[in-house]
Amino acid sequence: MTAxxxxxxxxxxxxxxxxxxxxxxxxxxxxxxxxxxxxxxRRPTLxxxxxxxxxxxxxxAPIRRFDNLVQTCGIRTSTExxxxxxxLFTVLGxxxxxxxxxxxxxxxxxxxxxxxxxxxxxxxxxxxxxLTQLTRQLPETLDMMVRSLRAGHPIPACISLIAKEMxxxxxxxxxxVYDAMSYGLDLRDALTKMTDRLASVSELKYVVSAIKxxxxxxxxxxxxxxxxxxxxxxxxxLKMKVKAISAEGRLSGNILAALPIVVVTxxxxxxxxxxxxxxxxxxxxxxxxxxxxxxxxxxxxxxxIVDIQV
Numbered sequence: 001m002t003a004x005x006x007x008x009x010x011x012x013x014x015x016x017x018x019x020x021x022x023x024x025x026x027x028x029x030x031x032x033x034x035x036x037x038x039x040x041x042r043r044p045t046l047x048x049x050x051x052x053x054x055x056x057x058x059x060x061a062p063i064r065r066f067d068n069l070v071q072t073c074g075i076r077t078s079t080e081x082x083x084x085x086x087x088l089f090t091v092l093g094x095x096x097x098x099x100x101x102x103x104x105x106x107x108x109x110x111x112x113x114x115x116x117x118x119x120x121x122x123x124x125x126x127x128x129x130x131l132t133q134l135t136r137q138l139p140e141t142l143d144m145m146v147r148s149l150r151a152g153h154p155i156p157a158c159i160s161l162i163a164k165e166m167x168x169x170x171x172x173x174x175x176x177v178y179d180a181m182s183y184g185l186d187l188r189d190a191l192t193k194m195t196d197r198l199a200s201v202s203e204l205k206y207v208v209s210a211i212k213x214x215x216x217x218x219x220x221x222x223x224x225x226x227x228x229x230x231x232x233x234x235x236x237x238l239k240m241k242v243k244a245i246s247a248e249g250r251l252s253g254n255i256l257a258a259l260p261i262v263v264v265t266x267x268x269x270x271x272x273x274x275x276x277x278x279x280x281x282x283x284x285x286x287x288x289x290x291x292x293x294x295x296x297x298x299x300x301x302x303x304x305i306v307d308i309q310v
Contacts (some may be wrong), residue, residue: 067139071128072197074169082119089113109217130169131201136236137170138203142229149222156181156209188212203232214254257295 070079094111101107141162148158156178163175173194180190191208198204206228214221267274278284 068197069123069127072125072130074130075123075126082123086115086119088115089119106289109289132199134173134198135201135203136168137166138207139229139232139236141166141170141174141227142207142232144227146222146226151227155187155215155221187215203235249305250303253299256302257299260291260295 018065066083067079072079072080090111090137092105092111093114097109097110098104103111144165145158148161149155150217153161154251159174159259163171163178165171166174174230177194181187185193191211195205195208207225210221210224210228213219221283264275
């Protein structure tokens, strides 16, 4: 009975792939229309033009969070295409691992690790790198906004200047704000959408809060933003100092995580028959999987303790 489980999964995934291919084709048609008109007034949501049963799935909170992850990691591929690719790799992984091992649990674990775990890890790393770069650009961005305000420009003009002059990723994010305002969205709402999209950048929330307060009650926004710029630079210097101090701990964590894998690889290279007697043992396979999981969890904990995002 358990032997047919991967094939039942493949049947379900097949129907999902059909819907995904339809989404992909619709996305290509939308791209061609955008190329012809050079204008998109509204970003289509994942639930546009899909079946009702799939719409309910795509509107759930985990999928919306994944959509935000794809938007903020800096890749140019749409969320629909990423989901389709992950589904394809998951199905392929389950099939390949089932052919190699003939064990349903290992087939599912390998398929999901290849099709879901690895892409998620890559996307999270891309987003972390992009948001770190955005945080480093904030002081320079605030200085540009302060100079523009002191020259007598209104806030929308300052945002437009940042969108044109600053490099990605912060220039891209402010361009989204300016485009949203150009299409009729209020300044406060456009800034709120940006902070919701970049919720993990706490420094950006302070900037947006200062702009919102000034737009509603007045005040010297240039002086406030100048003070924020100085505070952010001091904070970045402190984080860089802490990161330098914790470099030894991070190196130790990397060595401890890689040591078991390196030792096993060297032993297998020196004596290829060293693990031959236990390679087909089911208990040994599960023990190796458990050991690998413990190494990954330990590495994550070490990184959480000593790592500083700058």
